[in-house]
Amino acid sequence: MTAPTANIWTNWAHNVDVRPRSIERPATIDELRRIVRDAARRGDEIRAVGSGHSFAPLCSTSGVLLDLSLLHGIEAVDPATGEAIVLAGTKLHALGEPLFAAGRALANQGDIDRQALGGVISTGTHGTGRVAGSFSAQVTRLELVTAEGDLLTIDARDGERFRAARLALGAFGILTRATIATVPAYKLHERTRALPFEETLAEFAETEPGVRNAEFWWAPKHDVGxxxxxxxxxxxxxxxxxxxxxxxxxxxxxxxxxxxxSWRVYPNERDTPFVELEYTLPLATAPLAMRELRDMMRTRYPACIWAVEYRTQPGEDALLSPTAGRDSATISVHQAVGQPWDRFFRDAEAIFLAHDGRPHWGKLQFLSAEAIGNLYPERPLFERVRKELDPKGVFLSDCLRGFGFGS
Ligand SMILES: Cc1cc2nc3c(=O)[nH]c(=O)nc-3n(C[C@H](O)[C@H](O)[C@H](O)COP(=O)(O)OP(=O)(O)OC[C@H]3O[C@@H](n4cnc5c(N)ncnc54)[C@H](O)[C@@H]3O)c2cc1C
Structure with a gap:
């Protein structure tokens, strides 16, 4: 994410430019509440931004863009339960050391640790492995600022409201604090090996159920996994x-x-900007989709040399989770910023849809609101909760309306 100059904001991949009415960086939760209340009274749209690592235009708005980066840090770690209360603007890379000092660690993490906690919860960001799920699954309690500027806490006792709020794309309000379940600190042994494509698929199927985390990358130029x-x-x-x-x-x-x-092993450096499309598929059909994707890339897009990532995830209960109700595999395709990606990503999406896939909310996709509704049968329930919490649609945006929210 580039530093905001005037009222221009750009995401990490530079594929989304935003010109909001103002960019606000509250230093306290009280200041944040005032900004939200005032913006809502003016009728301005409000969107939060974490680290701007989403490829989808989730942070786009013509209203107020709220940068939460000054609201960071771990406020407490409960020695009895291990739960950590963390401010939503905290970057993931700032969690490892203080959690470690308390003898704790996150149960799972994704490919990088540059994102903010509010962002990874709001989009269901995940790592690999079925031992522990996405950030949305690791949350036990959320605190947010509503459109009236009030603080609201939501946890499992709130039933469907919590299942909705676990992954809400910023549509319910501005997250201020999240309580995260942690596990005792642990070390990880990372091992990699290169294999021909079919052997990679076979080895992955054999190995994945027995290890904590497994994934593979298929490098198209070399046809090696x-x-x-x-x-x-x-x-x-x-x-x-x-x-x-x-x-x-x-x-x-x-x-x-x-x-x-663990917190030193999970994250990688990803400095070369790229764009990405990712779908979550049922475990059983994902290998077929991967084979079709490989054939398609080798025949139609041989110039796309970026590797394809293949991971697994447990089924989760957030209403908008791409893994809702099923253990899953995720397949991600990438392309360098500045290189053509539209046709390649559309063709990849067609393969994933034919295998019952659902898109990652933070990445690129081409679906209509109707198609998204068909993939997420609990969207009406999510929408009902959204209307209860934000009846005037202050936290909606063109992007969210395009997904079918607020209609
Ligand atoms: C290099 C790279 C690697 C990645 N690796 C992975 C990976 O391994 N696994 C994976 O699943 N994804 C991955 N992603 C995608 C990324 O994790 C998600 O898009 C994530 O949302 C980005 O977090 P962020 O803090 O940048 O959020 P942003 O992109 O800034 O925001 C995402 C959404 O969260 C909302 N939001 C942010 N903060 C708040 C808040 N406080 N209150 C309410 N709403 C809020 C925003 O409004 C927006 O809707 C990767 C992206 C990149 C660029």
Missing amino acids: VLKTLEETDAAPLPREAREYPPGTVERYLKPEIIDW
Whole structure:
């Protein structure tokens, strides 16, 4: 994300430019409440921004863009339950050390740790493995500022409202604090190996159920898969070699072994800007989709050298979770910023849809509101909760209306 100049804001991938009426950076929750109340009274639209790492135009608005980056830090870690109360503007990379000092760690993390907590919860950001789910699944309690400027707390005792709020795309209000379930601090042993494509699929199916986290990357230019596993260990650290190899190379994923505390192992450096489309598919159909995607890329898009990522996730209960009701595999396609991606991503999407896929909310997709409604049967329930919490649609935007909210 570039630093905001005047009223122009750009996301990390530079595919979304926003010209809001104002960009506000509240330093306290009281200031945030005042800004929301005043904007709502004026009839302005309000959107929050975390780190701007979404590829979808989720932060686009002509109204007020709320940058939460000054509201950061861990407020408390409950020694009995391990639950951590964290301000929503906290970047994930700022969580590892203080949680570790309290003997705790996040149960799972994604590919990078640059995002803000409010952003990863709001979009269902996830890592790999069925042992622990997405950030939306790791939340046990949420506090948000409503359109009236009031503070509202939602947790499991609120039933459907909590299932809706776990992944709400910023449509319910501005998250201020989240309580996160943590686990005792653990070390991970990362191992990678390169295999021909079909062997990668077979090895993944065999290995994934028995390890903590597994994923593979398929590098199209070399037609090679790199299988990565993470397993808990008490062994002495073998720190990471800090080097990012270029996109498309096998070396970008095939690395020397790493043993370290979990929060140092999960995140990678991803400095070369790209755009991405990701779908979540039923575990059983995902390998078929992956084979079709490989054939399609090799025949129609041989110039797309960015690797395809294949991960798993447990089924989750958030109303808008792409994994709702089913253990899943996710397949992500990438393209360099500045290179053509539209036709390639549309063709990939068609394959994923034919295999019962659902899109990642923070990434690119081409679906109509009607098509999204068919994929997320609990959208009407989500919409009912949204209307209860924000009847005037202060937190809606063109992007969310395009997804079918507020209609
Ligand atoms: C290099 C890179 C790697 C990535 N790796 C992964 C990965 O491994 N797994 C994965 O699932 N995704 C991944 N993503 C996608 C990314 O994690 C999500 O799009 C995520 O939402 C970005 O977090 P953010 O803090 O940048 O949120 P933003 O993009 O800033 O915002 C996302 C949404 O959250 C809302 N929001 C943010 N803060 C608040 C708040 N306080 N209150 C209410 N709403 C709020 C915004 O309004 C918006 O709707 C990756 C993206 C990039 C660029």
